[in-house]
Amino acid sequence: MEAASLENLRVLHHSADYIVVNKHWDVRIDSKMWYEKLTVQHQLKRRFPELADPVTYYGFRFCHQLDFSTSGALCVALNKAAAGNAYRFFKERLVTKAYLALVRGTVEEKEMTVEFAIGKNTTEGKTHMMCIEGTEACENPKPSQTVLRVLEYGTYEGEPVTKVLLQPLTGRTHQLRVHCSAVGHPIVGDFTYSLGKDNSPYRMMLHAYLLRIPLPKEPIQVIAPDPFIPDTDAKWEPQRTVQTVEGAMEAVFEEDAKDQTPKESGRVERQVSPEETEEQRARCQQWLCEWSLD
Template sequence: MDKMAVEILFENDDFIIVNKPYDMYINSDNENEKNTVTCHIASHDSHLSTSTSPLYFVHRLDYSTSGILCIAKNKTAAGRAGKLFEKRLTSKYYLAIVRGHILNFELADIHYAVGMDPSPQSAHKMTTVTSSASLSNEPRAAHTRLLVLETGTYCGDPVTVVLLKPITGRRHQLRVHCSAIGHTILGDYTYTNKVDSTPHRMFLHATRLILPFEQDALDIQSPEPFFSDPELSGKWKPGKKCYKYSTPADFTAVCDVIDRSYTVGVKCKEFCFKQ
């Protein structure tokens, strides 16, 4: 995918669903900022209610995160979708490559609460509550499921491809949960204290979104983005593959695995902190 292209995956009278590139803003109040989703698919001011053709963002993706973004074309559609997100009825699935080999479990439930990082130098960062010493400002319960898909190396360093399913929707939840279990997302400059700066991108991609409307439910997938990127392919060496995930059918199958509460033969682990 062209880094600057915003691919439309689905469109009807109520919604436009796009494949957002990495390192792109969703919108901006700065009229000179052109690196936004809104500038590519509509007018610069389309995120404002004063626009002649306003768009409504029912969920968001970080600047560094690529993948599926659902945008409503009218208030009624935005309200319908918003209720699904509020009630946690949507299903979101992300592909990520994380640092290190995950060998001691295959499926994990991460239950660390997420809140604002209280450090004065950490504006806009989030943190997890993993001990009484790490209590953050106004932490909120958070839950992520993680399934190991494949191990390998990136530039000779051990990495693991994982499927992530956020059960809750906290700011930076997937990034801080991966960091909290000792496996930061490859290329996550922010949550490695500005250390992981070599990769050309952060390897987190929103790959599938299910909106279970009573009529005309939407189930949208985007293509697997990492291994078709020549910036990665020359630096990647595969190791052990646990699941196939490159085709839409394969990806749907691994989503079915992570959706199950228990699978015979799959080694599970729970990460949680109880005061």
């Protein structure tokens, strides 16, 4: 991807109801700070001024979040009805997401399911971070689940790294970053969860590769091109392939097809939630209007 600018917005999908863009790394989705002009919000307003909705705070209804440092597929709803439809699919965990990452070290297990519960870190100076259950000052940890599949072994700037495909089965804040760190393989360039030590790469190596929303009238399945290839970054040198991205994606789709069947004990199931409470309905209405951060 070229350097981020207001004019440089890569569109992966565009219809009357949705836009999916390939978000740059180190770019915020939106900002209330008047001086922060390079955001996805401002890129959309520059590219599609006629589609901005003046009744919303940000002009566009973002269906989900990507961290500032993460690149890849990001979905935007273009009207309130489309936002409501997408909201329900995210709420019921019917959306499939897969991420590519380079992680530090050699991941021995070719496939693993990481199940550390994740909560808020209340330690002074670390309140912007999340933590796993059992960590000191970890508040309100919630069940979390990530499937990790090894793709390639190699080096980055001469240090051993592993290229992996990450499939989050839950949607906790910083989940992939926390889970990778918890198993001893932090994401390359993750300044926050390396406690400021991993600061030499030009970006954090985490990319939202697949976004699949099985909407009845307009199913969305978008792939944001893989940025972790030697032609893009010569410091990444693959040495041994375990499986291709395409092969790993087949496993993702197979897992996704089983989601409607009961899982063994301990697995996170995707089932229809009970009827919404008044509080949940109110939160949904707020989300439809201006994109809630929750």
